[in-house]
Amino acid sequence: MSEKGKKEFFIYRRRLPHWRLVDSVYFVTWRLHPSQHELTSAERGAIVSALRFFDEEKYELIAYVVMHNHMHLLIKLNGHHTLHKIIHSWKSYTAHRLQREFKRHGSLWQDEYFDRIVRDEAEFLEKTNYILNNPFKTWPEIENYEWVWCTEGLTSPAPAI
Numbered sequence: 001m002s003e004k005g006k007k008e009f010f011i012y013r014r015r016l017p018h019w020r021l022v023d024s025v026y027f028v029t030w031r032l033h034p035s036q037h038e039l040t041s042a043e044r045g046a047i048v049s050a051l052r053f054f055d056e057e058k059y060e061l062i063a064y065v066v067m068h069n070h071m072h073l074l075i076k077l078n079g080h081h082t083l084h085k086i087i088h089s090w091k092s093y094t095a096h097r098l099q100r101e102f103k104r105h106g107s108l109w110q111d112e113y114f115d116r117i118v119r120d121e122a123e124f125l126e127k128t129n130y131i132l133n134n135p136f137k138t139w140p141e142i143e144n145y146e147w148v149w150c151t152e153g154l155t156s157p158a159p160a161i
Helices: 041-053 083-102 121-138
Strands: 009-013 017-021 025-031 059-066 070-077 114-117 148-150
Touching: 025 083, 041 059, 041 083, 059 121, 070 083, 070 121, 121 148
Parallel strands: none
Antiparallel strands: 009 017, 025 070, 025 114, 059 070, 059 148
16 A cells, blocks of 8 residues: 555456556547547547646646547556546536537446557657657548647657558
């Protein structure tokens, strides 16, 4: 146990296993429910707004991309906040907002999400570059993508060669 009373490391399982380690950076992915159509530009903007809302208070948002049917992000938790509660909050808030403002119906997000503890600097850089280049792999013809971001100084998105 740590000084804060949290276990340093533990695993729990839903459909996927979820590993938790105090003071870790996590790579997280979740997807739209298969019954939903692709996210519009305005919807992606609303999701980015939700991701950024508690940045630096509950978590440090390191990088994210909101794609047409899924998202990836790198996050480090602050204090006693837990990853599953933060993700639940994002998914719940964005689902209600998109249903209210954009007339979506039914489940917006798939129940489960994927998360991974980033284990070292090489993996951190690999995940950051994966996030930043994801739009350019999907749409090689675009030059700019509005819904991708990373902490200043890490790297910048560039179309994959």
